[in-house]
Amino acid sequence: MAVQMRKALANLNDELRYEPVSQRIRVFHGDVLVAETTGAMLVWEPRRIVPSYAVPRDDLRVDVVELDVPADDPATAPPMLPPGRFAPHLSAGTVVSLRAGDTVLEQAGYALSDPDLAGHVLLDWNAFEWVEEAAVMTGHAQDPFKRIKTLPSDRHVQVSFEGRLLADSRRGVLLLETSLPPRWYLPTQDVSMDLLEPSSHHTVCAYKGRASYWSLADPELGERGRDIGWFYPDPLHDALPVKDLLCFWVERTDLTLDGVEVPRPWSPFTGFS
Structure with missing residues (x-):
């Protein structure tokens, strides 16, 4: 088998x-x-x-x-x-x-x-x-059996959260990283930036660099809306195609691709975001 x-x-x-x-x-x-x-x-x-x-x-x-x-x-x-x-x-x-x-x-x-x-x-x-x-x-020791790959895409990407449309784009970049769910990086022009506010949270990825985060601006959401998406203002070489593009957690938001809803995946980092 x-x-x-x-x-x-x-x-x-x-x-x-x-x-x-x-x-x-x-x-x-x-x-x-x-x-x-x-x-x-x-x-x-x-x-x-x-x-x-x-x-x-x-x-x-x-x-x-x-x-x-x-x-x-x-x-x-x-x-x-x-x-x-x-x-x-x-x-x-x-x-x-x-x-x-x-x-x-x-x-x-x-x-x-x-x-x-x-x-x-x-x-x-x-x-x-x-x-x-x-x-x-930076970040941690790099895994030789892990890589990232970026692909420009014209698929129709929509991201929503509890009825709020966060993004609607046909010019995203798909980032594939070994053992993690596909990530969609979208231009801020296609993101409802009025629903977001900057976060003080930062993380470091050994393959992509230092990420800055955005939270949903609605205070009633509390933890549910905190650090809902991120971007790389100064990415490492392999992640240059996603520079300044915004990515939302597919584990915490609702993703639709070409009109088809994508089930929320589980990932090893879901609980550590």
């Missing part, structure tokens, strides 16, 4: 997964070089959809302090761990702190016990600054 690739990959979610990378990785904390290596591993801990870098312990330029921290219990962890949080760790290992100069970075590392990863220390992305070759990286 044929196997859908998305389901096959999802079935690995509870496993500890890794992939060697060949590019030079440098890790900084301020002006302190924490690590420099060409032997890093991308590691997906159990229940993680976003990888982190593990570097050889011998390539760390700082002191490693092993801690006696109780192991995390998988039974108390959610089925999918939110991105951006280093703990909990559902693979065998030892929590470590790192001493960078005069600063001790508490629990910023995790020494993995798995035989294939022994001698590597997983590092908390948010505790450091990261450079691949000479490129400064």
Whole structure:
């Protein structure tokens, strides 16, 4: 029987997964070089959809302090761990702190016990600054099995929310991102901007860049209307075709394509938006 690739990959979610990378990785904390290596591993801990870098312990330029921290219990962890949080760790290992100069970075590392990863220390992305070759990286470590693709489209796209027409366009850009629902980016001229107000919320995507958000201006909507859509004012290279175009959560709004209603999908980031 044929196997859908998305389901096959999802079935690995509870496993500890890794992939060697060949590019030079440098890790900084301020002006302190924490690590420099060409032997890093991308590691997906159990229940993680976003990888982190593990570097050889011998390539760390700082002191490693092993801690006696109780192991995390998988039974108390959610089925999918939110991105951006280093703990909990559902693979065998030892929590470590790192001493960078005069600063001790508490629990910023995790020494993995798995035989294939022994001698590597997983590092908390948010505790450091990261450079691949000479490129400064943002958001999180990039997944080599993930990509984005943009396609200009003349399909009739309509977006509504609780009876309000938010957008009506035939000149959108379809953005396809591995394992996520299709996203429709629309020119603001085709969006009911009078129904929206700027939000102070921002997120960073490793593939598209830093996003700014819009909320529905009706205060009675509360959380339901908050951060309903976003745009990229200064996107990374692969996302340049959607620069300044506005995208709404298809998980939270009602999408119609060429007159046909599209069911609201589920996505791994629905609960973390």
